[in-house]
Amino acid sequence: MKLDLAKISKEALEEVAKATGEKELEGLRIKYFSRKKGILPKITQEIPKLSVTERAGVGTKVRQLRSKLQEALAARSEITKASTEQRVIDITAPGKKIEAGSLHPLTKVINEVKEIFHYLGFTTIEGPEVDTDTYNFQKLNMPPNHPARDAQQTYYINDELLLRTHTSNMQVRYLESHKPPVRVLFPGRCYRRDMPDATHFPSFYQIEGLAVDERISLTDLLGSLDFFVKGFFGPRTKMRSYAHHFPYTEPSIEVEVLHPKKGWLEILGAGMVHPRVLRNGGVDPAKYQGFAFGMGIERLVMLKYGIGDIRILFDNDLRFLNQF
Ligand code: PHE
Numbered sequence: 001m002k003l004d005l006a007k008i009s010k011e012a013l014e015e016v017a018k019a020t021g022e023k024e025l026e027g028l029r030i031k032y033f034s035r036k037k038g039i040l041p042k043i044t045q046e047i048p049k050l051s052v053t054e055r056a057g058v059g060t061k062v063r064q065l066r067s068k069l070q071e072a073l074a075a076r077s078e079i080t081k082a083s084t085e086q087r088v089i090d091i092t093a094p095g096k097k098i099e100a101g102s103l104h105p106l107t108k109v110i111n112e113v114k115e116i117f118h119y120l121g122f123t124t125i126e127g128p129e130v131d132t133d134t135y136n137f138q139k140l141n142m143p144p145n146h147p148a149r150d151a152q153q154t155y156y157i158n159d160e161l162l163l164r165t166h167t168s169n170m171q172v173r174y175l176e177s178h179k180p181p182v183r184v185l186f187p188g189r190c191y192r193r194d195m196p197d198a199t200h201f202p203s204f205y206q207i208e209g210l211a212v213d214e215r216i217s218l219t220d221l222l223g224s225l226d227f228f229v230k231g232f233f234g235p236r237t238k239m240r241s242y243a244h245h246f247p248y249t250e251p252s253i254e255v256e257v258l259h260p261k262k263g264w265l266e267i268l269g270a271g272m273v274h275p276r277v278l279r280n281g282g283v284d285p286a287k288y289q290g291f292a293f294g295m296g297i298e299r300l301v302m303l304k305y306g307i308g309d310i311r312i313l314f315d316n317d318l319r320f321l322n323q324f
Contacts, residue, residue: 003050003058008039009065016072021080025073032069040066105324106205106313109301110187113207116231117185120224122209124185127170129163136164139172139280140248148247153193155202163191166294167208168248171273174210175281180288181213187297198309205297210273212283212290218251218272221291225270229257232300240264249292250274259303267303268295 012032019025032039043062047055103111114124133144133156142148155163170186178184186208194200211220222241229239238258246252249271256264270293275285283290298310307313312320 003043003046003054005043005058005061005065008043009068012039012065012069013072016069016076019076019080022077025077025080029073033066040069102321102324104313104321105301105305105307106297108324109297109304110205110207112232113228113295113297113300114185114187116228117209117224119231120183120227122183122185122211124187125170125174126188127164127167127173127186129189129191130157130161131164131169132160133162134160135173136162136166136169139277140168141274141276142247146247155191155193164188165192166190167206168292168294170208171210171248171277171292172281175212175278175283180283180290181211182290183211183213185209196311198311201298201310201314203314204310206294207297208292208294209270210290210292212273212278212288214288216272216289216291218291221253221270221272221293224291225255225268225293229255229267233257233303241270244269244271246271248274248277255293257303265299265303267299268293270294 012028015028016025019028030038033041035041040062044059047058047062050058114122136154137146137149138144154165157163167186167188167190174184174186175182188205189203190206191203194202196202209224211224225241226239229237239255240258241253241255244252244254246269252269252271254266255268255270256266259265270291273290273292278285278288278290298313301307301313302310
């Protein structure tokens with residue numbers, strides 16, 4: 001038998017190169033590789049019949065041819081597949097929908113609050129969620145064993161580090177590095193050891209506001225908050241405030257807005273920055289005064305969008321998120 005492997009190889013590769021579809025390629029696979037009738041298995045079967053001189057190296061060559069051919073078939077298959085895909089483009093088919101993300105309602109409300117206070121000259125800065133007991137409590141007039149700490153179910157990391165319980169941790173931090181006049185918002189995440197229920201979640205957002213300047217008074221605070229409430233809930237929204245207590249403001253107030261269905265609802269705590277807090281921040285209370293407020297963002301989101309359960313804000317359920 002005369003075996004011209006070079007010729008077989010050349011022909012085979014040419015055939016593969018000409019194949020235009022999977023059917024033809026499959027035919028070639030059978031032609032060359034089929035165990036019973038395939039050309040290559042046949043050659044292998046014939047090897048023992050060859051004379052010793054003819055036989056030399058044939059096995060290796062056949063194996064090389066086999067892998068070359070397999071590669072060529074695979075490559076050709078990719079190419080024909082790609083071109084058939086192109087050919088079946090149906091220009092009348094509706095386009096594929098590109099999913100666009102949207103902002104989380106919490107982010108939206110934070111942005112809105114920032115925008116409203118921007119009109120009053122407030123800038124925004126974020127602060128650390130992991131902070132020291134010093135900034136979260138002590139410099140805010142809450143020494144160790146102060147009873148107000150009990151109300152704030154704190155997650156401690158160690159004796160000094162904790163997860164901030166409110167954004168008020170930024171008050172002294174900021175004053176230490178910024179001279180008055182100061183008008184700034186501190187949005188961010190806070191943590192308290194609360195059991196999750198419809199109105200509590202161990203992690204939540206607040207926006208703190210801080211204004212320090214000469215001759216700042218309680219009426220500036222009330223006027224700014226009124227401006228905010230009307231901007232956020234609508235121009236006819238009613239707001240009221242009453243005396244409260246925070247160790248770091250004096251006097252302290254809480255603010256409620258009148259909800260058409262639910263009545264008066266508390267939305268924030270505020271007050272005139274305590275002179276000791278100003279001093280802790282390196283500000284002379286004889287010359288400067290300030291006001292501060294802190295509001296819960298989830299509350300605002302829930303009121304604005306009529307959401308009854310805070311937990312839905314943290315579920316990341318697309319059926320909910322897609323509505324925003
Ligand atoms: N830190 C208070 C809270 O968590 C809110 C507050 C901020 C009160 C600033 C007064 C001044 O409820």
